[in-house]
Amino acid sequence: MFSDEASSSSTPLLLSSSVSGNTIMDDRTMDDKAIGMADGGSRAVDPELEGLTLYEKKAMLVNRELDAMGMGKYQWYIFFLCGCGYLIDLMWAQVFGLVTSPLQQEIGFPDVQLGNISTCFSAGLTAGAGFWGILVDIVGRQWAFNLTVLISSVFGLCLAAPSTYTGILVLTAFIGFGVGGNIPIDTTITLEFLPQNRRFLLAALSIFQPIGVVIASGLAYGYIPSHSCPTDLKSCNASPKPTPCCTKAENFGWRYLILTTGAITLGVFFLRFVIFRFQESPKFLLSKGKDEKAIEVLQYIARFNGRENHITLEDFNRLSDEDSSVGSSGSEGPMLNPKRFKKGFVPKITSELNRFKILFSSVTMTRLTILVWVTYAFDYWGFTIAGSFLPTILKRKNEAINVGIRDTYLSYIYIYLPGIVGVLLGALCYQIPRVGRQITMIVSSALMGASLFLFAAVNTQKSNIGLNAMEYFFQSTFNAVLYGWTPEAFPAPIRGTASGLASFWGRLFSIVSPLIAAHLLVKGTNDVLYLAGGGVFVCTVTLALLPRKAMGGQSF
Numbered sequence: 001m002f003s004d005e006a007s008s009s010s011t012p013l014l015l016s017s018s019v020s021g022n023t024i025m026d027d028r029t030m031d032d033k034a035i036g037m038a039d040g041g042s043r044a045v046d047p048e049l050e051g052l053t054l055y056e057k058k059a060m061l062v063n064r065e066l067d068a069m070g071m072g073k074y075q076w077y078i079f080f081l082c083g084c085g086y087l088i089d090l091m092w093a094q095v096f097g098l099v100t101s102p103l104q105q106e107i108g109f110p111d112v113q114l115g116n117i118s119t120c121f122s123a124g125l126t127a128g129a130g131f132w133g134i135l136v137d138i139v140g141r142q143w144a145f146n147l148t149v150l151i152s153s154v155f156g157l158c159l160a161a162p163s164t165y166t167g168i169l170v171l172t173a174f175i176g177f178g179v180g181g182n183i184p185i186d187t188t189i190t191l192e193f194l195p196q197n198r199r200f201l202l203a204a205l206s207i208f209q210p211i212g213v214v215i216a217s218g219l220a221y222g223y224i225p226s227h228s229c230p231t232d233l234k235s236c237n238a239s240p241k242p243t244p245c246c247t248k249a250e251n252f253g254w255r256y257l258i259l260t261t262g263a264i265t266l267g268v269f270f271l272r273f274v275i276f277r278f279q280e281s282p283k284f285l286l287s288k289g290k291d292e293k294a295i296e297v298l299q300y301i302a303r304f305n306g307r308e309n310h311i312t313l314e315d316f317n318r319l320s321d322e323d324s325s326v327g328s329s330g331s332e333g334p335m336l337n338p339k340r341f342k343k344g345f346v347p348k349i350t351s352e353l354n355r356f357k358i359l360f361s362s363v364t365m366t367r368l369t370i371l372v373w374v375t376y377a378f379d380y381w382g383f384t385i386a387g388s389f390l391p392t393i394l395k396r397k398n399e400a401i402n403v404g405i406r407d408t409y410l411s412y413i414y415i416y417l418p419g420i421v422g423v424l425l426g427a428l429c430y431q432i433p434r435v436g437r438q439i440t441m442i443v444s445s446a447l448m449g450a451s452l453f454l455f456a457a458v459n460t461q462k463s464n465i466g467l468n469a470m471e472y473f474f475q476s477t478f479n480a481v482l483y484g485w486t487p488e489a490f491p492a493p494i495r496g497t498a499s500g501l502a503s504f505w506g507r508l509f510s511i512v513s514p515l516i517a518a519h520l521l522v523k524g525t526n527d528v529l530y531l532a533g534g535g536v537f538v539c540t541v542t543l544a545l546l547p548r549k550a551m552g553g554q555s556f
Contacts, residue, residue, distance in 0.1 A: 054320060054323045055287060055493070056491075058286050058294075058319060059491075059492065061319075062283060062294070062298070062311070065309065065311050066195050066196075067195045067196055067197070068310065069195070069305055072301070072307065073304060074305055075195070078189060078190060078193050078278075079194075079201055079205070081268075081276060081278075082187070082189055082190045083186075083205050083207070083208035084149075084208065084268040084271065084272075085182035085268070086183065086205055086206060086209050086212070087209065087212035087215075087268075088149065088152065088212060088261075088264065088265050089179050089182045089183055089209065089212070090210075090212045090387075091215060092121070092176075092179050092261060092265075093121070093387050094213045094216040095216050095261050096121050097118070097389075097390070098220040098224070098257065098409075098412070099258065100391070100392060101391070101392060101395055102251055102253060103117070103254055104235075105229055105231075105234070105251070106247075106248060106251045107163075107164070107235060112518055112519060112522060113165070114392065115517055115518030116165070116514075116518075117168065117172055118387075118388035118514040119512075119514050119515055120172045120173040121173065121175065122176065122384060122511040122514070123176065124176020124177040125176040125177075125507040125510065126176075126180065126504055126510070126511060127176075127180065128148070128181045129180040129183075129500050129506070130501065130504040131177070131181070132181025133184045133498075133503060134497050134501075135496075136181075136185050136188065136496035136497075136500070137284070137287075137355065137493065137494060140280050140281070140284055141188065141189050141278075141284060142278055142280050144181055144185050145186075146269065146273045147178075148179070148181040148182055149265055149266075149269040149272060152175050152179050152265045153178075153262055153269055154266075155171050156258065156261060156262030156265050156266075157259065157266070159175065160255040160258045160259050180503070181500070183483055183499075183503060184487075184496060184499035185500075186205065187202060187205065187483055187487050187499060188281075188495050188496045189281065190205060191487045191495075192282070192283050192284070192492065192495075193281070199484075200428075200430045202430075202483070202485070203423070203430045203481050203484035204484075205483070206480030207424065207427075207480070209419070209423070209479070209480075210416055210419025210420045210422070210472070210476050213416040214413060216261065217409070219257050219260055220409055221406075221409040221410055221412070223253040223254070223257045223260075225253070225406040225409055226253065227252050227253030227256060228250070228251055228253045229251045231405060233245055279301065280293070281297075283492035286492070287492055291317075292313055295312065298311055355493055355497065356494070356497070358490075358493065359490075359494060359498060359501075364547050368547055371542045371545055372489070373505045374542045375502075375539050375542045375543060376482075376502040376503060377509040378509065378535040378538040378542075379445070379479070379482065379535075379536065379539050380507060380513075381506075381509045381532070381535035381536075382448070382449070382452070382533065382535040382536035382539070383475055384509075384510035385513050385528060385532035386452065386472075386532050388514050389528050389532075390471075392521070393521075393528065393529070394412075394464055394468065395408050396525065397459050398411075398461065401460065401461060403461055411461075411464070411465050414465050414469065415465055415468040415472055416469075417469075418472065418473040419475070420476075422472070422474060422475070425477050426444070426477040426480035427480060427484075430481060430485075437485045438543060440478075440481050441478055441481050441485075441543045442540055444474045444478035444481070445474070445478045445536055445537075445539045447474040448536050449533040449535075450533070451467050451468075451470040452471055452533035452536065453530065453533045454467050454470075455467040455471065456526040456530060478539075486498070513532075513535070516531060517531055517532070
């Protein structure tokens with residue numbers, strides 16, 4: 001977990017042929033080197049396996065086998081389908097920011113309640129991140145992979161029906177509950193199937209987020225200006241009732257946007273559940289003592305990719321026998337101790353709770369865990385305010401300089417398109433040795449915060465677009481690396497839980513931040529921007545304090 005970076009030259013465990021004229025060790029030679037078969041009283045030991053726990057040794061063999069298979073069809077399908085989870089995550093967040101103004105005009109709630117829809121969405125995201133993140137390490141990746149998008153799509157399609165703010169807020173929370181599991185689950189799944197030399201694709205997953213935002217902005221541009229009430233009309237719920245007023249029949253644009261987003265989410269579920277047969281993660285199966293099932297999954301992936309699997313159950317058994325013979329079976333701690341796999345409800349619950357000890361098992365791990373939690377908390381603090389209030393702030397600033405609503409919604413497309421380039425920059429920096437994960441996150445978070453402060457200082461049409469685009473560009477770079485790196489830093493038995501809890505703290509702070517921002521918005525727009533930017537600068541500090549050993553190590 002905290003070992004040196006595994007490069008693309010990692011030697012596969014078992015290969016039985018010559019490739020491009022280069023002689024490769026046969027199966028028995030590689031077995032002897034990796035597992036340490038006795039031969040005349042001496043024992044050949046693979047130095048890469050020395051000092052590792054039994055689980056980590058088995059995970060190392062899986063890593064080598066995935067490296068030998070390379071980036072096949074199965075891995076690309078996983079990358080695309082997990083990317084779809086990223087897409088709908090930020091698409092829904094953007095949609096709620098875009099529909100707030102026409103929704104307020106129709107229903108007539110005051111500015112002080114403007115943050116309620118974001119808060120309810122964040123409350124659902126918080127519950128979902130904690131629930132799905134923990135569940136994925138208990139029941140496995142497979143069920144959570146499908147159920148998150150199913151729940152999001154069902155409640156999303158229902159959201160267009162209510163005519164009351166309360167009904168809308170309740171359904172919004174349930175959408176958030178489904179969406180909240182996407183990022184921690186999808187990043188975990190992608191990591192556990194990627195070859196070591198393709199781990200930069202973890203950062204590249206985030207490219208689906210700005211694509212989702214651009215799709216949402218494009219749909220909003222097509223629906224809302226053409227199917228909304230004139231901006232001078234007030235809600236029919238106002239007292240006294242104005243004549244004429246903004247009616248539901250005249251204001252269907254935001255509902256069309258919601259229905260289309262729900263349909264896209266349902267389409268993602270169809271792809272995941274019907275079209276593609278997702279297999280459980282081999283590392284999850286190893287962490288549960290299901291070695292035979294892990295071998296079956298590797299064989300399935302090899303067949304799917306048109307390759308051969310070289311690991312057998314005997315290889316895992318040899319490791320177990322050797323581990324027992326040297327008296328190291330108790331070295332697993334809470335990670336892979338055979339005593340964990342007990343029958344009965346209470347013992348299973350107790351063993352699952354013991355997994356949390358891994359997060360605080362050493363000084364370095366404790367420091368890592370706490371700093372990751374704080375980083376996520378204030379990252380979500382900043383970008384939740386930005387996503388929820390920048391559309392409203394931009395609309396009000398544009399109205400002050402006589403920019404129409406159609407031009408304002410067109411501006412959103414210009415603002416969010418550079419996010420795609422931002423993600424690609426993050427993926428590129430992910431692999432540069434002297435830049436890498438930590439420096440990229442520090443610099444991009446600092447520039448993201450600076451752009452929010454600058455936006456508060458100016459108000460022209462070009463500067464409004466440019467500074468918002470700058471904020472989203474560096475937000476995309478920062479989050480691409482942060483989301484991709486987080487599961488790398490934690491071992492598979494606690495990976496989903498660690499990622500889910502980090503997201504949980506972020507989502508929890510994203511409940512509070514819109515409420516504070518809504519009260520500040522009543523006084524003016526600049527205080528909201530300072531609140532968001534200040535939170536992002538906290539991330540810059542915590543990222544600088546992260547332990548270097550947590551960056552780019554072998555992933556178990």
